[in-house]
Amino acid sequence: xxxxxxxxxxxxxxxxxxxxxxxxxxxxxxxxxxxxxxxxxxxxxxxxxxxxxxxxxxxxxxxxxxxxxxxxxxxxxxxxxxxxxxxxxxxxxxxxxxxxxxxxxxxxxxxxxxxxxxxxxxxxxxxxxxxxxxxxxxxxxxxxxxxxxxxxxxxxxxxxxxxxxxxxxxxxxxxxxxxxxxxxxxxxxxxxxxxxxxxxxxxxxxxxxxxxxxxxxxxxxxx
Amino acid sequence: xxxxxxxxxxxxxxxxxxxxxxxxxxxxxxxxxxxxxxxxxxxxxxxxxxxxxxxxxxxxxxxxxxxxxxxxxxxxxxxxxxxxxxxxxxxxxxxxxxxxxxxxxxxxxxxxxxxxxxxxxxxxxxxxxxxxxxxxxxxxxxxxxxxxxxxxxxxxxxxxxxxxxxxxxxxxxxxxxxxxxxxxxxxxxxxxxxxxxxxxxxxxxxxxxxxxxxxxxxxxxxxxxxxxxxxxxxxxxxxxxxxxxxxxxxxxxxxxxxxxxxxxxxxxxxxxxxxxxxxxxxxxxxxxxxxxxxxxxxxxxxxxxxxxxxxxxxxxxxxxxxxxxxxxxxxxxxxxxxxxxxxxxxxxxxxxxxxxxxxxxxxxxxxxxxxx
Numbered sequence: 001x002x003x004x005x006x007x008x009x010x011x012x013x014x015x016x017x018x019x020x021x022x023x024x025x026x027x028x029x030x031x032x033x034x035x036x037x038x039x040x041x042x043x044x045x046x047x048x049x050x051x052x053x054x055x056x057x058x059x060x061x062x063x064x065x066x067x068x069x070x071x072x073x074x075x076x077x078x079x080x081x082x083x084x085x086x087x088x089x090x091x092x093x094x095x096x097x098x099x100x101x102x103x104x105x106x107x108x109x110x111x112x113x114x115x116x117x118x119x120x121x122x123x124x125x126x127x128x129x130x131x132x133x134x135x136x137x138x139x140x141x142x143x144x145x146x147x148x149x150x151x152x153x154x155x156x157x158x159x160x161x162x163x164x165x166x167x168x169x170x171x172x173x174x175x176x177x178x179x180x181x182x183x184x185x186x187x188x189x190x191x192x193x194x195x196x197x198x199x200x201x202x203x204x205x206x207x208x209x210x211x212x213x214x215x216x217x218x219x220x221x222x223x
Numbered sequence: 224x225x226x227x228x229x230x231x232x233x234x235x236x237x238x239x240x241x242x243x244x245x246x247x248x249x250x251x252x253x254x255x256x257x258x259x260x261x262x263x264x265x266x267x268x269x270x271x272x273x274x275x276x277x278x279x280x281x282x283x284x285x286x287x288x289x290x291x292x293x294x295x296x297x298x299x300x301x302x303x304x305x306x307x308x309x310x311x312x313x314x315x316x317x318x319x320x321x322x323x324x325x326x327x328x329x330x331x332x333x334x335x336x337x338x339x340x341x342x343x344x345x346x347x348x349x350x351x352x353x354x355x356x357x358x359x360x361x362x363x364x365x366x367x368x369x370x371x372x373x374x375x376x377x378x379x380x381x382x383x384x385x386x387x388x389x390x391x392x393x394x395x396x397x398x399x400x401x402x403x404x405x406x407x408x409x410x411x412x413x414x415x416x417x418x419x420x421x422x423x424x425x426x427x428x429x430x431x432x433x434x435x436x437x438x439x440x441x442x443x444x445x446x447x448x449x450x451x452x453x454x455x456x457x458x459x460x461x462x463x464x465x466x467x468x469x470x471x472x473x474x475x476x477x478x479x480x481x482x483x484x485x486x487x488x489x490x491x492x493x494x495x496x497x498x499x500x501x502x503x504x505x506x507x508x509x510x511x512x513x514x515x516x517x518x519x520x521x522x523x524x525x526x527x528x529x530x531x532x533x534x535x536x537x538x539x540x541x542x543x544x545x546x547x548x549x550x551x552x553x554x555x556x557x558x559x560x561x562x563x564x565x566x567x568x569x570x571x572x573x574x575x576x577x578x579x580x581x582x583x584x585x586x587x588x589x590x591x592x593x594x595x
Contacts, residue, residue, distance in 0.1 A: 046592060047592075050587075050588035050591070050592075056587070079496070079499050079502075080499065082498065083498065088498055090494070094491075096491055096494070108498050111498070111499055111500050111501070112499075
């Protein structure tokens with residue numbers, strides 16, 4: 001999926017003052033690659049990622065997916081794009097605590113209306129691919145942080161999306177586990193997926209094909 | 224959920240007890256179906272005031288009525304409710320005695336069978352035989368042949384009434400003359416049931432009786448219903464008010480609990496929406512959860528409420544609670560149980576609507592950012 005941001009701006013009102021988290025950002029990701037958006041905490045990278053991931057609406061500017069302006073779409077249409085064409089990996093994993101690993105991965109497929117057997121086979125295969133074949137029925141609290149993030153990555157891949165959006169995927173992990181997660185995301189990008197990662201982890205930056213730096217809401221190409 | 228269990232229990236227990244109370248009142252009317260009821264002027268039946276005072280024998284009044292046009296039959300009845308502690312009339316009558324001429328029993332009581340192992344209705348000439356309601360018999364462990372004492376007189380039980388009517392279940396029935404002797408109403412009755420001839424208007428008969436006999440009140444079936452209706456309406460209004468108040472409290476309770484539950488799981492709902500869950504899906508989850516609270520709370524409330532109703536019935540009749548267990552559905556009718564259960568689940572569904580709307584209106588990016 002080709003993603004283009006055109007003069008993207010997001011402002012927040014905090015009391016009497018207005019904060020510009022993303023300031024007239026423009027960029028284009030035209031082919032599958034590992035793209036890293038780096039920046040300090042509070043620089044606006046998570047906000048930018050939420051805009052690109054269609055979890056938020058821009059104050060001004062456009063986001064184009066395959067040349068279609070998705071910033072004008074209704075909530076339900078944006079939800080369909082998130083369900084079918086995007087996968088999300090969060091810093092704090094955001095697994096549903098009442099579901100086990102398998103059910104967490106099955107969830108996006110269930111939402112997409114896939115059959116039970118298909119869901120189970122695909123979820124099992126995805127969890128095996130991330131090395132959790134023996135942890136299928138463990139609940140999140142029974143898993144380590146690295147394992148939870150692997151489940152989250154498997155969940156992001158459940159509906160075979162074209163884009164994986166990852167917000168600080170290694171932020172909560174120790175360096176060894178972070179390396180494993182980076183390797184997983186890198187592998188995914190090499191399988192023809194677009195991976196967009198917001199991070200300040202240098203190891204992630206080292207493997208990225210494209211690097212953008214965001215500072216005070218302004219984006220520039222390069223590290 | 225405990226709150227919901229408590230409120231449902233309260234509704235069931237109070238509702239069932241009230242229902243039995245109104246049933247007894249209604250049954251008094253049913254027993255004299257199609258007949259004009261004559262009582263002493265200005266009284267109600269449970270006051271047990273003799274017609275014509277203690278000076279005029281019932282035969283005098285009865286003969287006057289029997290001589291009127293349109294009268295097919297008269298049945299004199301002595302209906303006595305026991306007096307409670309301190310000489311007060313009990314607000315809810317617990318048991319009754321009824322004296323009726325034996326040949327008319329079936330006309331007043333209907334075709335009431337006797338329980339199980341035989342027995343018979345006492346004869347008019349009998350001086351020590353009575354029939355008793357099943358509930359009274361069960362309470363005291365009486366069977367046919369048991370000897371009991373009523374007002375210092377000893378009697379032999381010759382029949383146990385097998386009836387569903389609450390009133391008859393709590394009745395000691397004896398021949399009229401015997402009742403007059405036992406309760407010290409010599410020659411007196413407090414009710415005369417008058418059956419009009421086929422096609423003769425009850426209203427005209429009542430007018431004639433009132434004109435002819437100055438010291439009685441005569442009531443048609445409709446008038447009796449009209450008399451009972453305000454009492455029933457009042458009881459039922461209170462009952463409805465109580466139900467409504469408790470259901471409203473339950474609604475607020477469930478809504479508060481669900482709002483708290485949703486706000487504690489904002490990140491989960493935001494995650495669901497971020498990965499593409501339709502709003503309807505999120506809405507359904509919240510409604511389903513609040514309904515589940517209703518199913519569990521309602522179910523447990525049903526159990527505890529039914530037990531509560533049995534305890535109330537036991538306190539109210541002095542019958543040991545264990546004896547109510549086999550007839551629990553008499554005390555709390557199944558339809559009432561189903562109705563309350565469905566009402567509780569519906570209230571919980573309603574209570575889940577606002578939290579469910581809140582869950583679907585979350586700003587995903589804000590919630591996810593705030594939760595880090």
